[in-house]
Amino acid sequence: MVRVSNGVLGALNVAALVLSVAVLGAGLWLGHRAGTDCERFLQRPIVAVGAFLLVFSLAGIAGSCCRSSCLLWLYLLAMFLLILLLFCFTLFAFLVTNKGAGWVVSGRGYKEYRLGDYSHWLQKRVENDANWAKIRSCLQDGKVCESLGRRNQTLDQFINDNLSPIQSGCCKPPTACNFTYQTETVWIKPIGFNSTDNPDCNTWSNDQTALCYDCQSCKAGVLANLKNDWKKVATVNIIILIFLIVVYSIGCCAFRNNRQDNSYPYPGWK
Incomplete structure (x- = not known):
């Protein structure tokens, strides 16, 4: 039986x-x-x-x-x-x-992210040049910033928007840079601008293939997104x-x- x-x-x-x-x-x-x-x-x-x-x-x-x-x-x-x-x-x-959480920015609907807030193991993964080159390529292929740039928002609409961690970290400069808003992915630096406090301000580029993809804030945004996914998994x-x-x-x-x-x-x- x-x-x-x-x-x-x-x-x-x-x-x-x-x-x-x-x-x-x-x-x-x-x-x-x-x-x-x-x-x-x-x-x-x-x-x-x-x-x-x-x-x-x-x-x-x-x-x-x-x-x-x-x-x-x-x-x-x-x-x-x-x-x-x-x-x-x-x-x-x-x-x-x-470890790791977004920082609330005064007067903004979105959060910003800092690489140093996350575990050293995760930091090493994104600071590795070979790893980051692949991640950067995937971010560009995903057209996350490109879709953000097509919203045609006013400054008031943009600063009250609930951006994703990757959009906040990779598609715009940090708020502390005080750049002038033109569009969601175009920001004007003051003439002769050079920041010693935040290297991401110097890294930012209006070139739509560059933006802030090499910024520390972008790597932090990727880790914030990864953290949320791993928690679910x-x-x-x-x-x-x-x-x-x-x-x-x-x-x-x-x-x-x-x-x-x-x-x-x-x-x-x-």
Whole structure:
């Protein structure tokens, strides 16, 4: 008689198999239509996750439905390592995103961001020239500042706008620079301007391909955005962890059932 735990585990892995096919299909579709390096970069982890889910679910189906103790043991070992890895990543995500918050600017609807407010580990990632070159390219490909520049707002409308961290840090100079507003992405520096207090003021350029992409405030805005995303991912990971622990417990029951059944191959022996 098929044990309940084996049947439940098999059903869960069939669902995981369907999900893996969908994830693989999404990754291949994204790679087919990718027009930028950023989109191609996103394709690789999606395909990797889909392939992992496919192998993982097939091993679970074979182990539970075909009563293969060896496959089920490998499945449980892989799941245990996955639970451990996911737990460590979730803990790490909470630790590195614990610091850092936007600064409220008087008379402004948006916040501004400072690189030094974030964890040293995150700072090192964006201060690395090779890493930042890729991030900068993705920001330009995403046309975040270009879309901001098409709003045609007055100064009053702009300063009361709720800009995203990347828009605030990368698409405009810091408020402390006191530049003259022309458009959302065009600001006039005073003649002979040179700031020793804030290097971002000197870095700012009205060249629409440059703007403040190399500013410390832009890197801080990216980290603020990353922090928000990682907090959401970490929260989802907790839910996934609970689910995986439940599945792992069911798998352990199925493994025990398989061993018992293999110990007594014929009903008359039990």
